[in-house]
Amino acid sequence: xxxxxxxxxxxxxxxxxASAVPSQAxxxxxxxxxxxxxxxxxxxxxxxxxVGLNKTTAYAGNGVANYTVQSGLAFGPLTTSGGSISATxxxxxxxxKLSLNSYVGTLWSSYLVNxxxxxxxxxxxxxxxxxxNDTSNNGERFNSYADSRTPSGSPTSNLGISYxxxxxxxxxxxxxxxxxxxxxxSRFTNVGSSIPAGTGTGTxxxxxxxxxxxxxxxxxTESYLDSATIGTGASNVTGRVSNTNNNNxxxxxWFQSTNYAQFVNVNDSVTFDELRYGSTLTDVVxxxxxxxxxxxxxGMAVAFLSLRKNRVPTRAAV
Numbered sequence: 001x002x003x004x005x006x007x008x009x010x011x012x013x014x015x016x017x018a019s020a021v022p023s024q025a026x027x028x029x030x031x032x033x034x035x036x037x038x039x040x041x042x043x044x045x046x047x048x049x050x051v052g053l054n055k056t057t058a059y060a061g062n063g064v065a066n067y068t069v070q071s072g073l074a075f076g077p078l079t080t081s082g083g084s085i086s087a088t089x090x091x092x093x094x095x096x097k098l099s100l101n102s103y104v105g106t107l108w109s110s111y112l113v114n115x116x117x118x119x120x121x122x123x124x125x126x127x128x129x130x131x132x133n134d135t136s137n138n139g140e141r142f143n144s145y146a147d148s149r150t151p152s153g154s155p156t157s158n159l160g161i162s163y164x165x166x167x168x169x170x171x172x173x174x175x176x177x178x179x180x181x182x183x184x185x186s187r188f189t190n191v192g193s194s195i196p197a198g199t200g201t202g203t204x205x206x207x208x209x210x211x212x213x214x215x216x217x218x219x220x221t222e223s224y225l226d227s228a229t230i231g232t233g234a235s236n237v238t239g240r241v242s243n244t245n246n247n248n249x250x251x252x253x254w255f256q257s258t259n260y261a262q263f264v265n266v267n268d269s270v271t272f273d274e275l276r277y278g279s280t281l282t283d284v285v286x287x288x289x290x291x292x293x294x295x296x297x298x299g300m301a302v303a304f305l306s307l308r309k310n311r312v313p314t315r316a317a318v
Contacts, residue, residue: 053098064094067265078112102256124150161241
């Protein structure tokens with residue numbers, strides 16, 4: 001007879017829950033900045049908690065030391081870990097070398113962003129994520145702007161996106177509020193294939209936490225992001241803007257090991273966190289499944305009760 005039936009049941013439920021966690025086989029890149037708080041980014045080499053980054057090449061870029069590691073941004077049900085990086089004032093480019101096979105297809109990305117202040121300069125400042133051929137802006141592409149003034153010369157800090165070059169930016173009709181955390185989700189088509197002008201489109205979506213929760217409740221679909229009305233309500237998206245490659249020479253826009261994933265800030269006060277690239281929308285907006293959490297909680301509770309039970313002294317047999 002099993003002397004520990006409750007314990008066995010609890011462990012079984014817990015192990016089943018752990019095995020039920022969906023794997024993200026198509027998650028290409030992840031950086032949650034799980035490093036020592038207060039460290040400057042130039043002293044950091046991506047660690048084992050990252051995915052798709054070269055773990056022997058330190059962060060680099062113009063003004064990379066202007067980023068410091070801070071506590072992480074929370075965003076409701078979104079899976080998060082570790083810290084974040086923050087910059088105030090001068091130019092800060094944080095470039096991490098990729099380590100993955102050449103990717104072909106539609107590329108999704110996401111990151112969290114929170115501004116504590118925008119610079120007072122009308123034009124030329126801003127903040128974004130991008131991919132480039134090196135630690136500078138050579139071959140920059142897949143630009144997702146949280147503040148689009150850097151290349152556009154626009155006097156407003158609206159969202160923006162550029163598929164192939166900063167000079168090809170499309171500026172959105174809305175911007176982000178201060179002291180509010182947003183998730184910026186981007187989709188880039190035809191990555192890794194030779195394409196002419198008019199082929200290859202980037203779309204950027206910005207959501208608050210309440211909007212993200214509505215998106216999840218509606219199934220977390222691409223069609224929801226494309227059809228939701230732009231606005232500030234829970235059922236809206238804060239912003240949506242699209243842009244198409246304008247390079248008349250057929251060109252392949254790569255996402256591969258020779259490239260660098262970058263966060264860029266010019267004179268804003270901003271915090272970046274939870275950078276992801278993946279082959280599906282689901283990969284870049286991971287949330288624990290409720291039934292999995294419930295099973296894990298049940299397993300832990302039953303195991304705890306069984307341990308307490310087994311510690312209660314019993315009367316000796318007579």
